[in-house]
Amino acid sequence: MVQARPRVIIIGAGFGGLSAAKALADAAVDITLIDQRNHHLFQPLLYQVATASLSPADIAAPIRSVVWDQKNLTVVLGKVSGVDTEAKTVSGDNGVRSGALPYDYLIIATGARHAYFGNDHWETFAPGLKTIEDATAIRHRLLMAFEQAEMAIDAAETERLLSIVIIGGGPTGVELAGSIAELARAALARDFRRIDPRKAKVILVEAGARLLATFPEDLSAAALKSLQRLGVEVRLNARVSDCNAQGVKIGDDFVGAGTILWAAGVQASPAASWLKVEADRAGRVKVAADYSIPGHPDVFVVGDTAALTDARGVVVPGVGPAAKQAGKYAARVIMARLHGEVAPAAFVYRNYGNLATIGRRAAVVDFNWIKLRGPLAWWLWGGAHIFFLIDFRNRVAVAINWLWSFLTYKRGARLITGPTITQPREADTERKGMSQE
Known part of the structure; x- marks a missing residue:
């Protein structure tokens, strides 16, 4: 037998x-x-889908195509x-x-x-970024805010729609803030007639004393300066106490916002x-x-x-x-x-370094034995991410898209897909028990 x-x-x-x-x-x-899901996702570049730099297919591949030649494996969706x-x-x-x-x-x-630290109802107003669906929904909200600002009659409403708040100063929050600032100031700058996207306000909120808390302090300071050069307003030691369809409450200060993004936990x-x-x-x-x-x-x-x-x-x-x-x-x-062999020694994590990019030609890299910042760090960051993509097609697609964006300042994935409503309706807000301030 x-x-x-x-x-x-x-x-x-x-x-x-x-x-x-x-x-x-x-x-x-x-x-x-x-x-x-039927695809493997390269999450480190998910924020670039959310900010219209890349398309979903650039950073994902069907699972079956990744393991097609592994004869002892069956995929179940x-x-x-x-x-x-x-x-x-x-x-x-x-x-x-x-x-x-x-x-x-x-x-x-x-x-x-x-995670929303016990405030799960905030997700309606401040979506997070973990899946392709999250990324395309955020891209929808972000681009629709500019479209709605173009059509708005009231100046105060235009200003609110052109305000973007990112909650959380870790790598995801920092990368989102830098990428959104560049999207507004470069890629969208000449697309509209009534509004000036370059006047969009990008606010990054961090509860701690510095950005990128897992990085050395000097690299955190470098990231802060890079964001500020892009025009991002960074609020440190600031805690969000409420979110609703109109904006966020940071401490006792209410900030109107057309787009709120969550990158805090x-x-x-x-x-x-x-x-x-x-x-x-x-x-x-x-x-x-x-x-x-x-x-x-x-x-x-x-x-x-x-x-x-x-x-x-x-x-x-x-x-x-x-x-x-x-x-x-x-x-x-x-x-x-x-095989009846001795088990391997206890697991030891090998930290090969931390990397984060802050917009165009700026990044911070901590390789433990050396720390880098600026353009060189940005090129290393890009090379590392292309190398670790799942297959050759993804690597080529991302490299070409990045080169095109670098040379022209344009982004080719500015597609608004999905439902046309970007903000919760007033009735939905009331059902959540949130106050409109």
Whole structure:
């Protein structure tokens, strides 16, 4: 009788899940890769879709096309709703038949969503940026604000519509602010007749004392100066206390805004509730040193969904490189167990550097052993992001689009798609219990 091959289920085709799947390509296992979307997304460039620099297809690729040549892997499009660690099954819908997917090893790499620190009703007014749908919705809001300003009769309403507030001074917030400022001051500058897009006000709000808190202080200061040169108004030590359809309340100051964007926090996927295990304040599963969960050495949680302090005492950050390393590591642990070998040494996160761009020809780079800023850092940032895109077509598309934008100051993805209404209706606002100030 032929013994069945071990079954490995991987939930999530992001950086962590895809890295784990590829690392098991030569293993004598049958892999099922489940994702609720049919594409792998390069999230670091998502803000460029939101600000009309790139199209969605430039930074995403169909999962099936990425793994088409991996013979031991099957892709399932579906949404997981639960895990039974005793029966060792995964349940869900939209293609995942309830109780029909058993596993011998399970890797959960389901990422995170934006968090509003207990104010989830703010999402209606201040969307976050984690998916292509988020990016295209933000692009819609942003471009429609300029269109509505062009048609507005009241000067005060025009000023409000041309005000953009970004909440959160981490890499996403900084990159959004710089890109939006350049969009208004360059790409849109000659597109309108009644308004001057160059007069748009971009405000970046950060609750902490400096931008890019994970970067060295001198690079944070350099990022601040670069944003200010672009005309971005940066408010530090400022907390948002309310959001509504008309704007945001920053401390006691109400700022009218046509577009509000959220880049201030993340919340892990519901994996902890699926597994009925302990999670941290952000909902991340507290995993063992090998990324397995307590009491279940056959279940691994990696990437943004996991909370781990590595063997050197470093808190593993929720970034793409960390997720890739964790996915590969979990695959190595599984391989060792399949072959009866000694498990690999406890996971150690290798930080190859932090990068953030601030508009055209400005960036900050921290490689630990060297710190860079300005044009050179910007070229390194661009080269690194092109290199890590998922396939050759994406690399070529992004390189061509960036070159065109660099030479002409134009952006070719300024498409308004989706519903024509960009702001919640008054009745919707009242149902949320929000005050119009």
